[in-house]
Amino acid sequence: MASVAKCSRRLLSRSTTGTSQILPIRTKTASLAASLHTIRPIPTQRPVSVIFTATSSFSTSAAPRAKTAQHVRAGKQTQVSRKKKKFAPRGKPISPGERKAYRKRIVLSNNNALVVPGLEELAQPDATAASAGRIMALPDVVVDQLRAIEAFKPTQNFNLFRRPSLLVRSETAALAERLQRQVLHEKKTLRAVIDGERLAGKSTMLQQAMAHGFLNGFLVFHVPEGHELTTACTEYVAVSGSDPVQYIQPNYTHHLLLATLAANGELLGKFKTAQAHDQLANPVAAGSTLLDLINSAKEPDHAWPVFQALMAELLDAKTTLPRPPVLFTIDGLAHLMRISDYRNTAYERIHAHDLVLVRFLADALGGATRFPHGAAILAATTYGNVPNNPTMDLVLAQRRAEQTAAAEAEVEAGPDATSSNKPKQDPYFRGYDERVAAAMRTVEVLSLKGVSKTETRALLEYWAASGVLRQRVDERAVLSSWTLSGNGVVGELERSLLLSLQV
Template identity: 80%
Template sequence: MASVANCSRRLLARSSTGLVQILPVRPRAASLAAGLIAARPAPTQNSTPATSTSSFSTSAAAQAKTVQHVRSGKKTQVSSKKKKKFAPRGKAISPGERKAFRKRIVLSNNNALAVPGLEELSQGEATAANAGRIMALPDAVVDQLRAIEAFKPTQNFKLFRRPSLLVRSETAELTERMQREVTQEKKTLRIVVDGERLSGKSTMLQQAMAHGFLNDFLVFHVPEGHEVTTACTEYAAIPGSDPVQYIQANYTHRILLAALAANSELLGKFKTARAHDQLANPVAAGSTLRDLVNSAKEPDHAWPVFQALMTELLDAETSLPRPPLMFTADGLAHLMRISDYRNAAYERIHSHDLVLVRFIVDALGGATKFPHGAAIIAATTYGNAPNNPTLDLALAQRRAEQKAAESSSKPTPDPYFRGYDERVAAAMRTVEVLPIKGVSKTETRALLEYWAASGVLRQRVDERAVLSSWTLSGNGVVGELERALLLSLQV
């Protein structure tokens, strides 16, 4: 196009004389890049001379330092901040350390004041004469209760100098019946402790176990019912059993070791009446019951040893002395449902098909006979419990029967509900229910005075304070009373 324009100018340009003059040809730019370079101003003396490039070079824009690609409408800023150096945070938390801290059991506080005049609980003192009093647990009993895992992390023993318990009217009634019916009359006491949430059901179990240790009961305890039925421990089918039964070797071994640690001195006083040669570690006749329990060296030996121990303790024909037994379990609703375990067909296993649970249920329901006396006590829980309409109905029926109510007011099953469990209903048909309610005003005053003497409660304890605390806690619910007055002191 530039050449055509030059030709037209030469042809059209005329002088005044009318002759056509030939104009010189205008030089054309070799390329756009060369034109841009030519249009640049001359560099100053201090500036760096531009790099000479060919007009056809493809790296001209890359070599030209002043030419940069800038996005329109946005400025790119390069941060001059340096990266922060890694600050060491100390030793990393070990696996399971948080769980151990959350589940730790603290039973004393050296910063708390020693309560003057505090008496220790001894044999035969948890009676109606001492109802409404705070009594300290002896150190030996504390060690035994700790060995069988009777204490819970949610309890507030860590705020006081030493673990102490309130002797309630229900406690006095229960211990008196244990002393009369079990120790003297050699009967079997089968009780379910029931009450609303935070009413002190687990503490009632602790008081019953403390009375058992002080009166030479052989105590076995299941601290949490959900640990047996929520598929968190190993299990295996018993060969040849029909219907198929399942053993939990590790958990049974744990129960035996806990019972051995808590009742070691008592087990050493009684002898075996027969030889147990079928065990992996045979035990001769005349050995102590402690030697029999010690023969469970591995979890695989636990269930045969447990059966051999129960054979010795439940033998009605032996002439050897035998101690009264106590079986306690917390979280009864978990033992009265279909468990989370699966059989070979991937069907859920009923909890009563687990032999350890079956033994406790048979003892509670009356199917197992205890010729030397026994106390079978289970407690319900509502903080961590599955929905169990069969158990709720059975407990309501037992409470109505104990009140001698008319048959028309006795609860009946819903005819349109098909989720009732007949096995659970049969096991709970003859048990006795011990209802736990709030403490009385006298017992509330005893608690407040003990807390004030320990330096925990910083307010005046008078009739007005007792009445207001009793009312705000739902008519004396112990857990709510602790929430209202001790919650700010928990760490």
């Protein structure tokens, strides 16, 4: 405004000579706002990092990119914040292996159950035909021995009663009588497979055989689960120089020796070794006890040589030293009669009989191993967790047909009365295993069925006396329970009357 007023005074002012003088026309000045803008200081802009991209003359993306780039601060990254989910505290976490330990725990007593009056303990002469159909309690010493060799199973219902007790069935009494007569006195070898439908009590019958063995001085070896040997769940090592290649399972063999030692320690201390075993990592002198021989297996790598030395002492027919009869029990036989899940160096599956421990058990069951001091090899089939094994099923069916024909031949004349009923191989099927058939071709099949009505009544009376069964036990209740359980299948009987009480 000051400059404008000054210009107007100069136009109206007179010259000093007294004459007016017309000033020359000036160019049009800028607007007032422009003038003020020229006077105002220009602010300095901060340097902006501009990303130059090669764009064509007709590109329409350069302008939006440049406009967007002006609002991005150098060295700053945009971060999208999300609301984090809050976790409620759930207490102490589960330890490794805690669920498996809870699932596999063994409970053998219940202090809330009633004491059964008049319950007798199983003694040495009790497992005979005279005691069939009775409930017998297991002695505490035998319970500890059975627990040491893992004879009990988590699915059995011993946790409902005051103490573990077993029903002496007619099949159990017959088996105990044969163990007493053939094995203990006549020094023969009994090789049998306990077969039957699901929940028929096959594992319980093995327990009764082991209890009878402990009471009568047998050296008991037990394989609690056959699948632990063939499902590639334990370590294996190839035997150097073997052709075909054989494999050792050192950890499982060591565990088997320790379990046998815990259950038969007192018996092993009574027998001496006939020869010195200097080839072992911990040498054992002649005249030492069999207990010292097993104790020499300090590490899993020493287990298989010690097992071989122990079997050499037990199978020595020339020794004059006393030797105990041997009892081998195997639960889950089908897993030992197949191709295992182990792999060789060519990534081919290994046959179960190429594992040296499984091969020893198969030879003992098939009769290839001689036991001069008496032995019993009992194996039980299972149908809860079983692989497809057509060879074993066919051989068992053939053996049952042969035993039926032999039984009928004793009653009737004509040994070939039922030979036409013997199953034969399917000529169009190539899945039969000759090694499995050779191991089971001469075994005896003990078919296990349901219990009788008398044995059913003994079970119901024992359950009622223990306070578990809350109903009247009479002929009507016994007949209905026996019929509904599939003619006395023990597992189905427990399902219908006992398992509904578990919480």
